[in-house]
Amino acid sequence: MSQPVSHPASVQSRTVLTLMGSQTLGGIGVASGIAVGAIVAADVSGRDALSGLATTTQVLGGALFTIPVAALMGRHGRRAGLATAYLVGGLGAALAITATATGAFWLLLVGTTLFGASTTANSQARYAATDLAVPERRGRQLSWVVWATTIGSVLGPNMVGPGKAVAGMLGLPPLAGAWVFSCLGFLLAAVLLHVLLRPDPLLTARRLAGAPTDRPPGREGNVADGLRIIAGTPTALWATTAVTVGHVVMVAVMVMTPLHMRHGQAEIELIGLVISLHILGMYGLAPVTGQLTDRLGARPVVLLGVGLLVLACLLAALSHAGFSAGLTAGLVLLGLGWSCTFVAGSGTVAGSVPVGQRASVQGAADLVMGLTAAVGGALAGVVMDVFGYAVLCAVAALAAVGLAAYTVTRGDHERSPVGV
Structure with a gap:
């Protein structure tokens, strides 16, 4: 039995507030796990060279889980897809706790892969805010x-200390508390x-x-269809x-x-401080970026983001190894530039296709x-190892x-009615 449709404005307000709450809770979960992932991987495997696999599997899991989550949302709505993704992420965290306690490295990688579903939920939630x-x-x-991601x-990362106390009470290794x-x-x-x-x-x-849908039955949220739609829709492709x-x-x-x-x-x-300031740059001014996108259109905001990214890369490239004001400024600008391209681009993805195609296209874009x-993250390590940070x-x-x-060479005929 379908629910009655409330006034769209009131539903939209409740939707955004609910999503902000879930982003805060989910963000705490994601950041807590990531803060200890590499250290736990090194401890469990006994090899520092394998420490990066925890992050790699989490990133890959986050990308790959987009496929089933998009399909679930396409067929049953945002609530089913987002909630399920968080539950899978919770299962991954539970397996990571078990792996930390037992020293099973393979189980840790399985856990961090499933953990990646939580980042899928965090990422896809932004599109739910645009539906109405x-x-x-x-x-x-x-x-x-x-912006709500900023809180989490x-x-x-500051839950690592309290996590040690919780782990002690549960009889777990100290770092398992973060999980x-x-x-x-x-x-x-x-x-x-x-x-x-x-x-x-x-x-x-x-x-x-x-x-109810613009798609054949059973194909709502199909990422393969989404990729084809993106390829054939200039605005979505851009x-x-x-x-x-x-x-x-x-x-x-x-x-x-x-x-x-x-x-x-x-x-x-100091390393933690620089990364924290970078994250603040990513999320802290997102509402300003969103307002600029609504007023000026997505194209100027993306170009602004590109300018900030280039300046950030220049400052970082010129910085000496270690801590410096130039590097810190560069990382803050890197976050701000990302915010511009992410918010403006995501808003355009959300409005570039009919509502029945959104789950497919948004899932494909995030994939x-x-x-x-x-x-890119894997290749970055190779480039830095061979050529250095400045070349990277x-x-x-x-x-x-x-x-x-x-962006500049896109013709006016590619403009969409959503403010690109």
Whole structure:
């Protein structure tokens, strides 16, 4: 039995607030686990060289789980897809706890792969904020959900200390406590979405549009279809490219910055400070980015983001190994540039296709972004090892310039009615 459709504005307000709550809880869970993932992997495997596999499997899991989650949302709505993704992430955290306690490295990698589903939920939630948003406010609605990630990202790493106390009470190894907070955060996020994300925004948007779906039965949320639609829709292709390139540039530089700083004997506290400021740059001003997107359109904001990314890469490339004001400024600007391309590009992806195709296209866009970032992060280590940090930053800047060229050369006939 279908639920009655409330006034779209009131439903939209409740939707955004609910998503912000789930993003905060999920963000705490994600950041708590990531904070200890590499250390736990090194301890369990007994080899520092394998420490990066925890993060790699989590990133790959986040990208690959986009496929089933998009299909689930396409058929049953946002609530079912997002809540299920958090539950899978909670299972992954539970397996990571078990692996930490038993020393089973293979189980840890299985756990971190499933843990990646939580990042799928965190990422896909931004699109749920746009389902019922009017086009002229789409950027702002999306950006508030992105902004809520700031809270979890800041609180999460600080749960390592309390996690040790919790682990002690449960008879677990000290670092396993962080995974306990991850599991709890994901479960609470799933419950919050299941209880409060009603009526479902995607299903409501379909009913208001006058048709449950624009797709053949059973293919709603099919990522393969989404990839074909993106390839055949210039606006969606550009927006997906903007989100992907901005994300790859950010990831490539960000993941190698701690190593660059350690080569200069920077203290771990200073490395943590720089990364924290970078994360603040990513999410802290997202509402401003969203408002600029609604007022100016996505194209100028993406170009602004490219300019910030290039400047960030330049400052980072010129910095000496270790801690410096220039590097810190570069990492903050790197986060701000990412915010511009991510918010403006995501808002355009959300509005570039009919409502029945959204789950497929949005899932496909995030799959491309996630897989490309995983490859980019891996290649970043190779480039830095062979050529150095400065060359890595230069290559990242060139990728951003390529996005600018693509954006500038897009013809006016490719403009969409959603403010591109």
